[in-house]
Every structure is written in structure tokens, then in C-alpha cells.
Amino acid sequence: MRLCITGTPGTGKTTVAKILSEKLRLPIYNLSDIVKEKKLYKSFDEGRDAFIVDIEKLREFFKDKHRFIAEGLVAHYIPCDVLVVLRAKPDVIRERLKERNYTTEKVEENVEAERIAYCATEAFENFSGKVFIHIDTSNRTPEKIVNVIIEGVKRGGIVEEIDWLEG
Ligand SMILES: Nc1ncnc2c1ncn2[C@@H]1O[C@H](COP(=O)(O)OP(=O)(O)OP(=O)(O)O)[C@@H](O)[C@H]1O
Ligand SMILES: [Mg+2]
Incomplete structure (x- = not known):
């Protein structure tokens, strides 16, 4: 299985990918x-x-790989069987990223x-x-997210309606 995990920084891609790779016994590639x-x-x-990623080179690198979890901001550019887009409330993202040595900007x-x-739309398109x-x-x-992903794979997909601009 070729499984990619994308999403805004702080949505938990790396955290989720680690647990998922153990459960599914798939090698993990951190894209950065x-x-x-x-x-x-x-x-x-x-x-x-x-770095400004060279998408062609990135795709070329994964071309002959058929069992992997790739996680990162550009994961949705890699051909895959399963694409996971992680979302999180903007306030949750803010709290998580404040913990890092990022500038306010x-x-x-x-x-x-x-x-x-932004990322979800690109991924979907x-x-x-x-x-x-x-x-x-x-x-x-x-752990719960990993279970939802595994359930999603079994069901052939899960698309939760998420719109942070509403309400
Ligand atoms: N479901 C969750 N519940 C609570 N905290 C979480 C959850 N997922 C991740 N975190 C925490 O949020 C922070 C960001 O998670 P993580 O580094 O996995 O995000 P990321 O999507 O890989 O970010 P980046 O794109 O910058 O690599 C970490 O401190 C992590 O422990
Ligand atoms: Mg990460």
C-alpha cells in the first residue's frame, strides 16, 4: 500500500504516521x-x-516504491493508493505551532x-x-486518528465535512 499523509503544519502528520507505520508495518518517509x-x-x-521542493524529482523518487507511508506538506503530490488529509481547528494549530520556535508571522x-x-483543497484537486x-x-x-484512518481504508474512504470559515 502507498499511503500519503498531508496537511497544514501542526495537524499531526508525523505523530500519526509513526503509529500507523507500526500498525501497518510499512516503512515511513518523512518528506522534509x-x-x-x-x-x-x-x-x-x-x-x-x-526548500522549494522539485515535485518531479519527488515523484521520481517514489516511482519504484510500492509499500510506504510518506508524510509531509507535499505528500499529496506523490502518486498513492490512500491519501490522508489531516485537518485541525485553526486555534489548535496556533497553540501547537506556538510551542515551536516559529515567528508569529x-x-x-x-x-x-x-x-x-489551502492544503486540503490542493490535495483534493x-x-x-x-x-x-x-x-x-x-x-x-x-491513536484514535490512526483507527479512523484504518477504518477509512476498509470503507474505501472517509470525507468529513470541515469548514473553518463557517460559524
Ligand atoms: N491528535 C493530537 N492530539 C494532541 N496533540 C497532538 C495530536 N497530534 C499531534 N499532536 C501534537 O502536535 C504537535 C505537532 O504534531 P506533528 O509534529 O506530528 O505535526 P506535523 O503535521 O508533522 O507538523 P509539520 O508539518 O510541521 O511536520 C506535536 O507536539 C504533537 O505531539
Ligand atoms: Mg512533521
Whole structure:
């Protein structure tokens, strides 16, 4: 199974992927590590302190791999069987990212990205696999989220309605 986990920073991709990889016995690829290690980037953006990922190189790297969990901000660009999009309330994202040594600007940029469903929309529009899983992690433990994902795989997908702009 090729399973990708995407979502705004702080939604819990790394945390969930670790538990899921043990349960499903699949090797795990953290995309920020892989992009650096294998030089799958075009350039380095000094302002954002981040690599600009070369999507073609990223896809090429996973081309001959058929059993994996790939997790990261660009995971939805990798061809996969199961695409998981983790969502979390903007306030939850803010609290989680404040714990890191991010600038207020970087925290708020990510909070806003989650609020307008930036990553989820991109993921949905790019998806061409079999199983799409879109879930709210806000009031769930990582273990619970993993169970929901496994249930989603069995059911052929789960798309929770999530709209942070409403109400
Ligand atoms: N379901 C959850 N409930 C409570 N806390 C969580 C949950 N999932 C993750 N966390 C906590 O939130 C923080 C962010 O989680 P994590 O690092 O897994 O996010 P991420 O999506 O991988 O972020 P990034 O994109 O920056 O790598 C961590 O401190 C983690 O322990
Ligand atoms: Mg992470």
C-alpha cells in the first residue's frame, strides 16, 4: 500500500504516521528529511527558511516504491493508493505551532492556510488514487486518528465535512 499523509503544519502528520507505520508495518518517509537527503529541491528560500521542493524529482523518487507511508506538506503530490488529509481547528494549530520556535508571522501564516483549507483543497484537486480520507483531528488522540484512518481504508474512504470559515 502507498499511503500519503498531508496537511497544514501542526495537524499531526508525523505523530500519526509513526503509529500507523507500526500498525501497518510499512516503512515511513518523512518528506522534509527525504527532500534534504536526496536533494529533491529546486532551491532554498531564505525568507521562508525552507526548500522549494522539485515535485518531479519527488515523484521520481517514489516511482519504484510500492509499500510506504510518506508524510509531509507535499505528500499529496506523490502518486498513492490512500491519501490522508489531516485537518485541525485553526486555534489548535496556533497553540501547537506556538510551542515551536516559529515567528508569529509563520504561525499566523499556517493558521490562515488551515482556515482557508489551502492544503486540503490542493490535495483534493490533485487526487487520482483510490481512497481519500479527510478528517478532523482536533478532538481526537493520535491513536484514535490512526483507527479512523484504518477504518477509512476498509470503507474505501472517509470525507468529513470541515469548514473553518463557517460559524
Ligand atoms: N491528535 C493530537 N492530539 C494532541 N496533540 C497532538 C495530536 N497530534 C499531534 N499532536 C501534537 O502536535 C504537535 C505537532 O504534531 P506533528 O509534529 O506530528 O505535526 P506535523 O503535521 O508533522 O507538523 P509539520 O508539518 O510541521 O511536520 C506535536 O507536539 C504533537 O505531539
Ligand atoms: Mg512533521
